[in-house]
Amino acid sequence: MPSDTMKALRKARPERGAQLETVSIPKIGASDVLVRVRAASICGTDLHIYDWDAWSQAHIQPPLTFGHEFCGFVEKVGDEVAGLRPGDFVSAEMHVNCGHCLACRLGQGHVCPNVRIIGIHADGCFAEFVRIPARNVWKIDPSIPAHYAAIMDPLGNAVHTVLAGPIAGYSAVVTGCGPIGLMSIAVARAAGASTILATEINSHRRGLATKMGADAAFDPTEGDVVARVKEATGGEGADVLLEMSGHPAAIRQGLGMLRPGGRASLLGIPKEPLTLDLFNDVIVKGTVVQGIFGRRMFETWVEMNALLKSGRLNLEPLFRERLPIERFEDAFSLLEKGQASKVLLFPNGAAD
Secondary structure, rough: OOEEEEEEEEEEOOOOEEEEEEEOOOOOOEEEEEEEEEEEEEEEHHHHHOOHHHHHHHHHHOEEOOOOOOEEEEEEEEOOOOOOOOEEEEEOEEEOOOOOOOHHHEEEEHHOOOOEEEEOEEOOOOOEEEEEHHHEEOOOOOOOOOHOOOEEEHHHHHHHHHHOOOOOOEEEEEEEOHHHHHHHHHHHHHOOOEEOOOOOOHHHHHHHHHOOOOOOOEEOOOOOHHHHHHOOOOOOOOEEEEEEEOOOHHHHHHHHHHHEEEEEOOOOOOOOOOOHHHHHHHOOOEEEEEEEEOOOOOOHHHHHHHHHOOOOOHHHHHEEEEEEEEHHHHHHHHHHHHOOEEEEEEOOOOOO
């Protein structure tokens, strides 16, 4: 392969699947960084892109190198970049905010209405190299292993959701145990939550929930799951709801599981509008409802770094499959069948 080209996993055409292609290594600008990708993780968004569903058709413009969860080593820096140098171990905040809107000026860049996402609106990290604005690059402590560093993007979602209010000494219920839901269990445990409960229809994921630190995991389709959660919390209901599924039934159940005055942090994205019993589940109970999007820039990254360095955050049950990027079809198949949680792809050689 010529020295100015690289392998990249591309959504080349508006159809299901992806193609591994040889493309030019990205050229960087004065304020950019070129990163040699060590490991990239497949996200639920990447599954949508791979399947070419309605969401992808509305948001993705092929050809595109997708992928937005990764870690790697700085290869080259632009002339105006300070604080980074070749060889630095890094990840990146892949939401690129505009910096000039009202939200950005108020320090709320994570909800910037002009945000562009690397891997969705620009070429991403399923490649040997990725170009990142220097202001979005995050240096990783060398003590943090690569497989953890590769999932700091979704881990940030979990950390943001869990730490959006008091959690130490509080009971929490997690509705939906996909990867971010599972991470939120580990984060809540590391942050000192008392009782942690989970609901999930997939039996494999329910098993993972207990391995991640949940005291119990319930199938929400069997019996009265709201009553079971209240029973497990002394009849009061959970202090905190961490809603990760986006499923209408799970959202309604979750609000019903909360004690009066509880906190509901909603990260899961519903596919369509839904109806809620606002009077009984929110207004009368004085429920605090929070919408959670992405990660706070860069407060959440500081919190993640501290949690990972503490050694109290156990994410190991998430990891099993680590594949060269050439086996991307196997990776997506495992995730589509619900047989894996996080699959790591290695564009630059074999896994550790």
